[in-house]
Amino acid sequence: MPITDKVKAAMVVRGKGNKELAQYLGITDQSLSNKLNRGSFSAEDLIKIADFTEATLALEFDDGSKIAFSLDDIR
DSSP states (O other), X not given: OOHHXXXXXXXXXXXXXXXXXXXXXXXXXXXXXXXXXXXXXXXXXXXXXHHHTTOOEEEEOTTSOEEEEOGGGOO
């Protein structure tokens, strides 16, 4: 599943709209639309989207260990 579809699915699960997400990210609606169309999300964007949707963005390894990312990881 492409990254854009995953972002959209997270938004649907949480009942959030694109306008709200654009505002949270501090970008215009058009900029968000461009990111969605191109699937061009930075690591910072994905961390913020996870926070916005009250989800966890993490690397999960075969042994079950995880490394989670949070807003604290953004410089």
